Amino acid sequence: xxxxxxxxxxxxxxxxxxxxxxxxxxxxxxxxxxxxxxxxxxxxxxxxxxxxxxxxxxxxxxxxxxxxxxxxxxxxxxxxxxxxxxxxxxxxxxxxxxxxxxxxxxxxxxxxxxxxxxxxxxxxxxxxxxxxxxxxxxxxxxxxxxxx
Amino acid sequence: xxxxxxxxxxxxxxxxxxxxxxxxxxxxxxxxxxxxxxxxxxxxxxxxxxxxxxxxxxxxxxxxxxxxxxxxxxxxxxxxxxxxxxxxxxxxxxxxxxxxxxxxxxxxxxxxxxxxxxxxxxxxxxxxxxxxxxxxxxxxxxxxxxxxx
Numbered sequence: 001x002x003x004x005x006x007x008x009x010x011x012x013x014x015x016x017x018x019x020x021x022x023x024x025x026x027x028x029x030x031x032x033x034x035x036x037x038x039x040x041x042x043x044x045x046x047x048x049x050x051x052x053x054x055x056x057x058x059x060x061x062x063x064x065x066x067x068x069x070x071x072x073x074x075x076x077x078x079x080x081x082x083x084x085x086x087x088x089x090x091x092x093x094x095x096x097x098x099x100x101x102x103x104x105x106x107x108x109x110x111x112x113x114x115x116x117x118x119x120x121x122x123x124x125x126x127x128x129x130x131x132x133x134x135x136x137x138x139x140x141x142x143x144x145x146x147x148x
Numbered sequence: 149x150x151x152x153x154x155x156x157x158x159x160x161x162x163x164x165x166x167x168x169x170x171x172x173x174x175x176x177x178x179x180x181x182x183x184x185x186x187x188x189x190x191x192x193x194x195x196x197x198x199x200x201x202x203x204x205x206x207x208x209x210x211x212x213x214x215x216x217x218x219x220x221x222x223x224x225x226x227x228x229x230x231x232x233x234x235x236x237x238x239x240x241x242x243x244x245x246x247x248x249x250x251x252x253x254x255x256x257x258x259x260x261x262x263x264x265x266x267x268x269x270x271x272x273x274x275x276x277x278x279x280x281x282x283x284x285x286x287x288x289x290x291x292x293x294x295x296x297x
Contacts, residue, residue, distance in 0.1 A: 026277050033192045041192060048185035079228060083255040084185055087277040 003143050010136045017129055020092075022122075027089030039141050046130050049088045053123055056081045060100075060116055064109070074112065075104045081119070093122045175290065176219070179203045180210045180234065181226040181253075186276075190224055190253075193283055206230055207237025214241060220248050222290055224278070227254035227265055235268045242269035249290050253278055 014031075017023045034041040056077050063074050082097035096119040103111035177199045179190045187203045194201045202220070204210040206229040213220075223241070227234040238250055252265050252273040266273055272289070274282050 026279075029277075029279055030189070032280075033189075033196060038192070045185055045188060048188060052183060052185055076228070079255065080183070083276050084183055086255055087186055087189055089277075 003140055003147075006136055006140045006143070010133065010140065013129065013133055013136065022092050022126055022129065023089045024091040025089065026087065030089060039144075043134050043137055045088065046134060049084055049090075050127055050130065052084050053081060053093075053127075057120060057123060060119070064113055064116055069109050069112065071104045071107050071112075075101060078104065078119075090122075090126055093119065093126055096122045174200075175221045175287075176200045176202070177222045177224065178210060178213065178218075178220040178248075179224045180205075180207065180229070180237065181224075182206055182229040183226075186226065190278060193278060193280065194224075196280075197283060197287060207232030207234055207240070210237050211240050211244075214244060214246055221294070222286065223248050223250045224253050225250055225270070227252060227261070235265050238265070238268040238270060249286070249293060251286055 014023070014027075018027075030042055030045060059077050060074065063070060063077070078097050078100045082094055082101070085091075085094040085097060096115065100112060100115035100119055103115045175198075177194050179187055179194070179201060181187050181190065181203075182205055187205075191201045191203060199222075202213070202218075204213060207225075208231045210223065210225070211232065225234040225238055229237075232240075234252060234254065238252070241248075241250065249271045250269060252270045253276055254265070254273075255276040262273060272286065
């Protein structure tokens with residue numbers, strides 16, 4: 001009973017994230033890869049994604065703090081974040097990356113800073129939801145293991 | 149987006165999942181990407197298709213594997229990587245005489261950059277993220293290529 005309720009909670013959370021545009025179909029592909037032989041796959045991928053995203057956001061913060069911004073370095077970091085956002089299905093974060101790349105192409109520091117703030121906001125929001133999702137998923141796996 | 153020689157994304161014939169996995173059991177794939185997340189993702193995608201997967205963190209590691217005698221049927225090559233990028237690694241591998249299928253997988257936007265990457269010696273190019281349909285297509289083409297040889 002508890003497992004069923006948790007699964008419903010998990011499903012509803014994911015659906016909300018789709019409805020809000022935070023996730024796209026790529027996340028479905030990710031979920032489809034998880035099975036009983038890899039019950040923690042989504043959890044592991046999300047953890048790797050968050051580690052990578054935070055590393056990149058730290059670098060972007062650093063580079064944008066300089067008086068003379070190295071726009072090509074900025075672009076390189078955003079490109080990486082865009083790639084990993086696309087691959088995990090983080091739709092809004094990917095779009096925020098596109099905006100920063102455009103600002104970076106225009107060599108406009110102020111616009112880059114604004115676009116970066118959007119990335120940071122989107123990432124924080126996404127991370128919070130992912131953390132809840134993973135907590136629910138871990139609880140489900142734990143209960144299922146106890147049943148066996 | 150798919151680019152390459154006579155690219156298409158036609159669906160597989162009516163084989164069972166088990167048949168598909170069994171047919172792919174002898175195919176070896178090298179995933180070359182500096183992102184641990186992407187390596188894990190692609191590794192899982194490919195293993196679902198019954199493929200044997202090895203990973204490399206950059207182009208130099210990929211080239212070194214071949215120098216030391218490794219061989220792969222398929223290489224999934226990212227473009228932007230430290231030490232040696234995918235374009236340089238692809239050129240190096242083709243210069244070495246490597247005839248494996250090399251598929252570029254990257255989130256490049258610029259058509260010029262994509263063209264340059266293709267011209268380095270790719271067989272196909274896919275925009276990230278890779279999907280199961282993309283892999284089905286790649287495996288179809290790989291099996292056609294292997295049947296010709």
